[in-house]
Amino acid sequence: MKNVFVISSSLRNDSNSEILARMAFKGSNDAGNKTEFITLKGMDLRFCKGCLACQKTGNCVIKDDMAGVINKVKDADVLIFASPIYYYGITGQLKTFLDRLNPLYIQEPKFEDVYLITTSAEEDEEVYEKAVECLQGFIDCFPDSRFAGILSAGGVNIDKIENDPDRKGLLKKAYELGKTV
Numbered sequence: 001m002k003n004v005f006v007i008s009s010s011l012r013n014d015s016n017s018e019i020l021a022r023m024a025f026k027g028s029n030d031a032g033n034k035t036e037f038i039t040l041k042g043m044d045l046r047f048c049k050g051c052l053a054c055q056k057t058g059n060c061v062i063k064d065d066m067a068g069v070i071n072k073v074k075d076a077d078v079l080i081f082a083s084p085i086y087y088y089g090i091t092g093q094l095k096t097f098l099d100r101l102n103p104l105y106i107q108e109p110k111f112e113d114v115y116l117i118t119t120s121a122e123e124d125e126e127v128y129e130k131a132v133e134c135l136q137g138f139i140d141c142f143p144d145s146r147f148a149g150i151l152s153a154g155g156v157n158i159d160k161i162e163n164d165p166d167r168k169g170l171l172k173k174a175y176e177l178g179k180t181v
């Protein structure tokens with residue numbers, strides 16, 4: 001049994017990346033893992049100010065919803081991030097979320113495997129490369145962690161993935177990702 005934390009970052013109602021993230025959550029739960037899900041939608045999540053106070057105290061000076069989330073990241077064995085591709089990268093809000101995990105830099109977070117789920121209008125593989133690079137930059141700061149895999153859903157824009165017969169298989173893939181973490 002692993003502690004699995006799924007973090008969805010799209011702010012769009014009926015977000016396709018969130019639908020896939022929820023499928024991964026379901027797969028992980030069904031596999032018997034202790035699984036948690038959050039969406040950044042509606043969260044009070046402010047930008048990192050770069051003061052680096054966290055590197056002395058282990059705590060962030062900003063008092064927002066991140067305070068209730070950071071320990072969940074710290075205690076997770078597996079992180080699954082979901083992001084639409086924005087300008088060939090992750091969303092700004094997911095980058096902010098990663099920045100705000102900087103207090104963990106001087107702690108000993110458990111997470112080893114980090115997965116990414118992306119959705120994008122374009123289908124080419126290159127569309128998510130910079131998103132992986134960005135996440136890899138975060139992962140590289142935690143020696144015990146590694147990039148464990150990606151589910152990239154190309155050709156997915158704002159129409160509901162469930163209504164597209166050519167893309168429906170992605171739901172099962174997301175479920176399987178969660179089930180096999």
Ligand SMILES: Cc1cc2nc3c(=O)[nH]c(=O)nc-3n(C[C@H](O)[C@H](O)[C@H](O)COP(=O)(O)O)c2cc1C
Binds near residue numbers: 018084
């Ligand atoms: C600001 C912005 C930038 C985007 N940039 C790209 C892009 O570079 N490449 C791409 O294929 N799609 C791009 N898209 C489309 C989204 O990736 C696409 O709509 C995604 O599937 C939405 O995911 P969601 O349903 O989880 O919100 C962009 C969308 C927005 C709003």
